[in-house]
Amino acid sequence: MSNIVIIGGSDAGISAALRIRELNPEIIPTMIVADSFPNFSICGLPYYISKEVTCWENLAHRTRQDIENAGINLLLEHTAQSIHPERKQVNVVDKSGAIKAVDYDKLIVGTGAISLKPKIIGIDFPGVFFLRWMPDCFKVDEFLNKQSPKTAVIIGAGYIGMEMAESLTKRGLKVNVVESADSVMPSVDVDFGIKIREMLTQNGITVNNNIAIESIDKIGDQLIVKGTNNYEMATDMVLVAVGSVPNTTLGQSIGIDTGIKGAFKVNIKMETNIPDVYAAGDCVETWHRILKSYTYLPLGTIAHKQGRVAGENAIGGNKEFAGTLGTQSVKIFDKVVARTGLNENEANKAGFQPVSVDFETWDHKVYFPPAEKIYIRVTADQKSKKILGAQILGTYKTEVSKRIDIFAAAIFHELTVKEFSDYDLSYTPPLSSPWDPVQMAVQSLERKL
Numbered sequence: 001m002s003n004i005v006i007i008g009g010s011d012a013g014i015s016a017a018l019r020i021r022e023l024n025p026e027i028i029p030t031m032i033v034a035d036s037f038p039n040f041s042i043c044g045l046p047y048y049i050s051k052e053v054t055c056w057e058n059l060a061h062r063t064r065q066d067i068e069n070a071g072i073n074l075l076l077e078h079t080a081q082s083i084h085p086e087r088k089q090v091n092v093v094d095k096s097g098a099i100k101a102v103d104y105d106k107l108i109v110g111t112g113a114i115s116l117k118p119k120i121i122g123i124d125f126p127g128v129f130f131l132r133w134m135p136d137c138f139k140v141d142e143f144l145n146k147q148s149p150k151t152a153v154i155i156g157a158g159y160i161g162m163e164m165a166e167s168l169t170k171r172g173l174k175v176n177v178v179e180s181a182d183s184v185m186p187s188v189d190v191d192f193g194i195k196i197r198e199m200l201t202q203n204g205i206t207v208n209n210n211i212a213i214e215s216i217d218k219i220g221d222q223l224i225v226k227g228t229n230n231y232e233m234a235t236d237m238v239l240v241a242v243g244s245v246p247n248t249t250l251g252q253s254i255g256i257d258t259g260i261k262g263a264f265k266v267n268i269k270m271e272t273n274i275p276d277v278y279a280a281g282d283c284v285e286t287w288h289r290i291l292k293s294y295t296y297l298p299l300g301t302i303a304h305k306q307g308r309v310a311g312e313n314a315i316g317g318n319k320e321f322a323g324t325l326g327t328q329s330v331k332i333f334d335k336v337v338a339r340t341g342l343n344e345n346e347a348n349k350a351g352f353q354p355v356s357v358d359f360e361t362w363d364h365k366v367y368f369p370p371a372e373k374i375y376i377r378v379t380a381d382q383k384s385k386k387i388l389g390a391q392i393l394g395t396y397k398t399e400v401s402k403r404i405d406i407f408a409a410a411i412f413h414e415l416t417v418k419e420f421s422d423y424d425l426s427y428t429p430p431l432s433s434p435w436d437p438v439q440m441a442v443q444s445l446e447r448k449l
């Protein structure tokens, strides 16, 4: 049992391959990758477009050579066309059109996701872009370089829409964001969204909420974007960032069961219902650690962990995916917003008795300037007193993302509010206080409980 084949060479695929090599250096896994960008950080695409990353090659976590040196057999620009579980083969086609069969003992499917293409009339006009892959990013960059657009409409105010609003503003465009929900960043509570919206406005970005885009027309070089509530905007380019959908057509053709949004159903060992076929990453449903049920959360952090579990189990291991908490942080201009676990609304729906506090304080000792304000909302369960979730907003300098990670660690281990004060966190005046802001927030919640 040594023939491990992985379809997909992004976060899930590479994590599986590297774990296999780590555990058994005698096994040389084969990684089939449709494009020529294995192990690229698609999370970094907005920063290449903004030119904060000056060279696209730098987005590679590892070069092709690094991957091959790690003992992985790389089939680049090979698309897996069909899978034949009865004879344990994957048929691949290369860019010349030549087809060959690749044998497997165990197969890991990490085909990821694709950009969601909403039903908008005119969405295929030139000048309308999506952002998922390196070629998408090159198309946007080329358009910016050659056409010098002055204005952009971004459809979708999720984290990619927000990162791109900053990115295009940095490239000198006047950006108009349109979102169907009533605030930006629907992954955090509305009042956090309102603060982010204010900050976008201060940076020259116009935000339109409660508008669903219905059509795009082309008049000369201009795109006319129209939506509900009489929204109409003439623009030079449009970026559609309304989410992603699991890329599961290939797996479905062999009968892999699918669930939420068409993602593959897997167990916590990342096994599908087809013998010897595992799946991981954006193409699968994800086990939620607090909800104790499956959800769909396409994040690189999760894809890495699931790929590692799939790789280990494909070579005889018995590893379980511990589940996600939906931990996520986003930087928008000089602000960072982050969340982990459940907000009050989600906790209510899940049958908890949530109690929350809002806490505002300085990120470190005020006598060491410049201290900055940090906003924390933390939620716990009235009955068990366990922490359920947290949201934080602060400037880039206030260590929002590492502070949310403290909450993530606590929630992962089911800490109560009382136990949270026992955490031995670091302190020096330029960075924190003897009680870190996260502990002050939880102590405030403890009093309320």
Ligand SMILES: Cc1cc2nc3c(=O)[nH]c(=O)nc-3n(C[C@H](O)[C@H](O)[C@H](O)COP(=O)(O)OP(=O)(O)OC[C@H]3O[C@@H](n4cnc5c(N)ncnc54)[C@H](O)[C@@H]3O)c2cc1C
Pocket (backbone or CB within 6 Å): 007, 008, 009, 010, 011, 012, 013, 032, 033, 034, 035, 038, 042, 043, 044, 045, 046, 078, 079, 080, 081, 110, 111, 112, 113, 114, 131, 132, 133, 160, 247, 250, 280, 281, 282, 283, 298, 299, 300, 301, 302, 303
């Ligand atoms: C702009 C942007 C920013 C992001 N920022 C963040 C972030 O800050 N933090 C975070 O956690 N996540 C972020 N994400 C999400 C993260 O990038 C994804 O969750 C992650 O890439 C998923 O990895 P994956 O391996 O499951 O799938 P994908 O990255 O979708 O990769 C799928 C792989 O499968 C290959 N493939 C597909 N079909 C075939 C086939 N038939 N044959 C051969 N190969 C095939 C593709 O070529 C690719 O290599 C971001 C995503 C985008 C688009």
